[in-house]
Amino acid sequence: MNANLRTDTSSAQRIFWSALDDQAQAQTLERPAQTVAEQTRRTVAALIEEVRSGGLEALRAITQRLDGAAPVSFEVGEDAFAAAEAAIDPALKQAMVEAAARITAFHKAGMAKPYAVETAPGVVCERMIRPIGRVGLYVPAGSAPLPSTALMLGVPAQLAGCREVVLCTPPRKDGSADPAVLVAARLTGVGRVFVLGGAQAIAAMAYGAGPVPACDKLFGPGNSYVTEAKQQVAQSGAAAIDMPAGPSEVLVIADAGANADFVAADLLSQAEHGPDSQVLLLSDDAGLLDRVEAALATQLAALPRADIARRALSASRLVQVESLEQAFAISNRYAPEHLILALREPRVWLPKVEAAGSVFLGDYTPEALGDYCSGTNHVLPTSGAARAYSGVSVASFQNFVSVQSASAAGLLAIGPSAVTLAEAERLEAHANAVRLRLQEAAR
Numbered sequence: 001m002n003a004n005l006r007t008d009t010s011s012a013q014r015i016f017w018s019a020l021d022d023q024a025q026a027q028t029l030e031r032p033a034q035t036v037a038e039q040t041r042r043t044v045a046a047l048i049e050e051v052r053s054g055g056l057e058a059l060r061a062i063t064q065r066l067d068g069a070a071p072v073s074f075e076v077g078e079d080a081f082a083a084a085e086a087a088i089d090p091a092l093k094q095a096m097v098e099a100a101a102r103i104t105a106f107h108k109a110g111m112a113k114p115y116a117v118e119t120a121p122g123v124v125c126e127r128m129i130r131p132i133g134r135v136g137l138y139v140p141a142g143s144a145p146l147p148s149t150a151l152m153l154g155v156p157a158q159l160a161g162c163r164e165v166v167l168c169t170p171p172r173k174d175g176s177a178d179p180a181v182l183v184a185a186r187l188t189g190v191g192r193v194f195v196l197g198g199a200q201a202i203a204a205m206a207y208g209a210g211p212v213p214a215c216d217k218l219f220g221p222g223n224s225y226v227t228e229a230k231q232q233v234a235q236s237g238a239a240a241i242d243m244p245a246g247p248s249e250v251l252v253i254a255d256a257g258a259n260a261d262f263v264a265a266d267l268l269s270q271a272e273h274g275p276d277s278q279v280l281l282l283s284d285d286a287g288l289l290d291r292v293e294a295a296l297a298t299q300l301a302a303l304p305r306a307d308i309a310r311r312a313l314s315a316s317r318l319v320q321v322e323s324l325e326q327a328f329a330i331s332n333r334y335a336p337e338h339l340i341l342a343l344r345e346p347r348v349w350l351p352k353v354e355a356a357g358s359v360f361l362g363d364y365t366p367e368a369l370g371d372y373c374s375g376t377n378h379v380l381p382t383s384g385a386a387r388a389y390s391g392v393s394v395a396s397f398q399n400f401v402s403v404q405s406a407s408a409a410g411l412l413a414i415g416p417s418a419v420t421l422a423e424a425e426r427l428e429a430h431a432n433a434v435r436l437r438l439q440e441a442a443r
Contacts, residue, residue, distance in 0.1 A: 011296065012267070012279065012316040014289065017330065029334045031249070031383050032276050032315035037224075044199045044228040051203035056210030062200045063171065069195075071175035075211045076193040081186060084179035093183060096151060099373035100187050103155045106375030111159065111394045122410025126403040131161040134213060135397060136205030136239070137190065138220030139169040141197065144305075145178035152377050152392065153219050154188025160397035165190045166213060168205060170197025198222075199229035206233035214239070219392060221245040221379055224276060242396050243381045243389040248273040250367055251280040251336035251356075253327045253349075258283070258342040259363055260291035264299050266340055267292070267316070268309050269368050275311035280334065282319045282327040289318050328352040335386040338367045355387045408441040415441075 015028055050058045056074075064070050085093075116126040137153040140146050150167065157165045167190045169181050177195045185193050194212055196204060201212075202222075208214035217240040218230055227246035234241045250270040254263050267279040283289050296313070300306050321327045328349065331339060335355035343349055346361040353359055357380030360367050371378045381389035406414070415438045422431035 011293070011310075012281070012313045012318045014293065015317050015319045017282075017319050017321050017326065028317055028319070029330070031247070031278055037228075040224050040228050041232075044225055044232060047199045047225075048203040048207075048229060048232060051200050051209050052207050059196060059200060059204060059210050059212075062198075063196065066198060066200075067171055067173075069171040069173055069175045071171050071195045073211075074194045074196050076177055076182060076195060080176065081182055084177075084182035085186075087179045088183055092180060095373070096147060096180070096184050096187060099148070100151050100155060100184075102373055102375035103151055103377070104159065107156050107159055107377070107394050112398070112400070120410060120413050122407035123414055124405050124410075128401050128403055130399045130401060131163065132216050132397055132399060133162065134164040134166070134215045135162050136215035136218045137165065137167040138201060138205070138218065138222055138226065139167060139181055139185075140220070140222050140226070141170045141172075141178055141181065145169070145181050147178070147180035147184040148372050148378065149220060150181050150184035150190070151188060152379050154185060154190050156377070156392060156394040157219075157397050158189045159394045162397055164192075164213070166192045166194065166205065166215060168194045168196045168201035168212070170201075171195040199225045202226060202229035202233060206236075206238040216240065217397075218242070219379065219396070221248070221382075223247060223274060227382075242379065242392055244383055244385040245379055246382045247276040247278070248338075249278045249280075249336055249382055250338040250340060251282065251331050251334060252340040252342055253324065253331060254281060254283045254285075254288055254292075254340075254342035255324065255344060256283075256285035256288055257344050258288055260288060260295045261299070262363055262366070263288075263292050263340075263342055264295035266342075266367055267296065267313075268299055268303065269366070269371075270338065271309040271312035271316065272303060272305040273308075273312070275308055276315075277312040279312065279316040280319060280336070281317070282321050282330055284321050284323055284327065286320055289320055293318060324349065325352075331356070335381075335384045337380045337382045337386065338370070340365075340367055357381050357386045357391050411437055411441050 112129060114128050116124055119125050135157055139149045167185050169177050177193060182193060202218060204212040205215045205218055219242040224246050227244055230241040233239050248270050252263055252266055267281060270277050270279050281292060300309055303309055332354040337357040339356040340360045341349055342363060358370050358376055370376050377392045379392040415434045418434045419431045
């Protein structure tokens, strides 16, 4: 290992970027989940096959084996929804109502519209928008339930007008679903909820198993097993997926004026998600890195999920860079799920961002706001997928269908171009389909 890469099993690694060779730099930006990828692939493939061949009985066996739970029924009944409404704190319900309203406002403003354009006289091209018929939402609840994810997925699905929306969330030890997740699901009009988690839930929603119907497209974040399951079912052609959305991650770019306590809190807010989460801090100021390192130790000691966060920190990095320009180059290479710009003039630097799931500007915009209630979506691409994928939006739940129509005059205007292109590609049947019509239209 490069001598400039200091390691500690209980805290983030302190790194001097410019002192690393190419291999060490690549190692620095490697996600922890990559080291267990092959084992994960094999485990997930076996679980998917077990669900496909065993159906309902397989779901029961896997849930008992992996979750230690035996739900009487995987599908949540009306009595459970009513009990959930009565059980949750009214303040929590109100917070979810308010968050749903802001999420709705943001997503509604960005909805695409159908359009039509005459590309040549007599030739009209259109795009129409249709909701995906049946979608499956996955809401994690491994070490902590995530009702916010039900809002983030349910709101755009509702705005898109999907005909059927089903949701899977892991069972608690007594076989029930988390009440807050159930209330959030109902707030967004989700029709059916199943107490089913992990790769087995993804398999059930992709292929259909027991009471869980096969879905056209699957959505939602999860651990490395859930992410791998989504990719495998997509590769098989069983169901489309939103994006690779695995273990949570954040990258912070901070200058000398950043508040070290704020930065440390932001890093820990992601580290506490799970032991396979990753957090990175890039700064051109050694003093800021020192202060953040001290703040991490202080704040970590007071966290209820300190053990989880500590394990995540062992695969995390505090990186000293030569300049903020270098920091943005590293960030774009890493393509983080969340990018926090703890800078004095963050918006000035925003044009430097080329690849990130969601960006948070300035000292008073913690990533946690986006997780819950600012209005943007927190289901975002991870593991570098932000180079090519975007976060969930209403468009994620829609199909965009092109339509074209040509009159005889329109055909006469553009048909010869089609014939020329078809002949150049040696596709004579294509050319003939146009020639026959040209001859008829010219009479």
